[in-house]
Amino acid sequence: MFPGMSPSAIEIDRLTKRYGRKLAVDALTLEVPTGSIFGLLGNNGAGKTSTIRMLVGHLYPTSGAVRLLGTDLHSAGESDRRRIAYLSDRMRIPGWMDPRAAIAMNQSLSPRWDAPLAERLMDRFRLRRAGRFSRLSLGERRKVLLLVTLCQGAELLILDEPTLGLDVESRHVFLECLLEFACQGDRTVLLSSHLLSDVERVVDRVAMLRDGRLVTQGVLEDLKEGIRKLHFPAPVSRDELSVHFKILSYDGTQPRQTVATVSDFTDDKLQRLVGGLPQTGELRTQRFNLEDIFVALMNSVGD
């Protein structure tokens, strides 16, 4: 981080959003450190998009506060707003524009426009400069939106389902660009996507939402380290397990095997648990990828 910079690019404090009786976001408190690529994950209706739209000032919170790069975007001026670039899956460039006009418009609005990157992305995305948006395919429209978002020279990128409709090759190009962007040190990315394999490739931190509430947040590698699936070659009761770990799922129905997914995993805790069990065979521990972790946490007991 550079001297004088805020340690958090995004600060969310007890953010709540109600749509009538429906509680979309429930007292969410979260911090996104400057310089990180942060994944905001959740099932449909979990409150990700509402949260993001409140972050960028498109929705008003029912209560709570949000600060982006140290400022409240609702009252921010032009220069502060231009430090933030936002792309959502529902965003559309007007149908009468063509890519050339859209790029020119964004270039003239962005004092720190990255022209070399724009040229590079034009080539790598194989974008046509002419042709009205109304006649372009979904993927081509998304590519132009990605280009104008990435090239704004913003300090904070907020991306809601950015790869929707993109082909595999373009997704790879986009993910490379995200990594390059974040490698500049003072740049931060908040990324929300259901494509968890993509998310896992680029993020260093994640937060997971369910029903508008925060389920977990932290460094991705710590999460991966802390959540394991344990295969015991013997019956192990839920009580015995819960002494050492937080149990996310438990299957003790097999006579000679117990399978459980646990969080707070450490080798020490496992050794202590195993020390008290009869030795009947090999104990296996299975590491999870992000998708497995997500499913385990979303389906975990105690909900």
Added chain:
Amino acid sequence: MNFVLWRYDARRAVSIWTSCLAVVSALALLIDGPLTDNDLTWIWQFAGLGAGTLIAWRMFADTGGTQAYVFSRGFSRSQLFWNRWILGMSLVAVLVFWMWLILAGGLRSGWRQWAGFGDAGLYPLIAPYEAIIVPTFAATAWGSFAVTTLLVVLRGIQRPGRVVGGRGTLGWWMLDVPLCVAASVAVVGLLTETTLGPGWMITAWAAVSAPLTTLAAWHGYRHLEVSA
């Protein structure tokens, strides 16, 4: 002013504005003369109403995905509102000026004489006096522009179950309507002491209501939720 945004909005409005220009031109050239403040006033009121409504709707009613795009380009709400308001009002002003040019500037006069209409003998003598209908057209156009702006904004902030700066904005709106009515009644009352016709009354009403309605719309626009 932001000229990038101005260019963008002008491009969006150009087809509707051109259509309004064509209709206004046709009306101004084809309706039989002499045009007075009392005869056929409703035509100019409707023309003004249509032009103001359409231009305001084009300026301020973004579709969901496009609205999200424009609102994410780094503009503040006030900047977006006043850019669009000034551009819309300017487009209406050009229409008004064009109409005045046709009536008082000799286009209508020349056209009706050249084409040999029944009233051709009256021209060019009455040409300058026919411009009396321009204020009626201008007032209804600017007035309906202001009212439509407010209605578009209200539509954006009053979605079911979504109270969006709601009470404040509704307060403005509730204050706005009786103020407009009271002020216009007072002005019209003053004017009816004179011999001025209904065109001037609508002009007075619009002149009073447009600024108040615009302020209410601006207040609402700052609390607008982007729909996508």
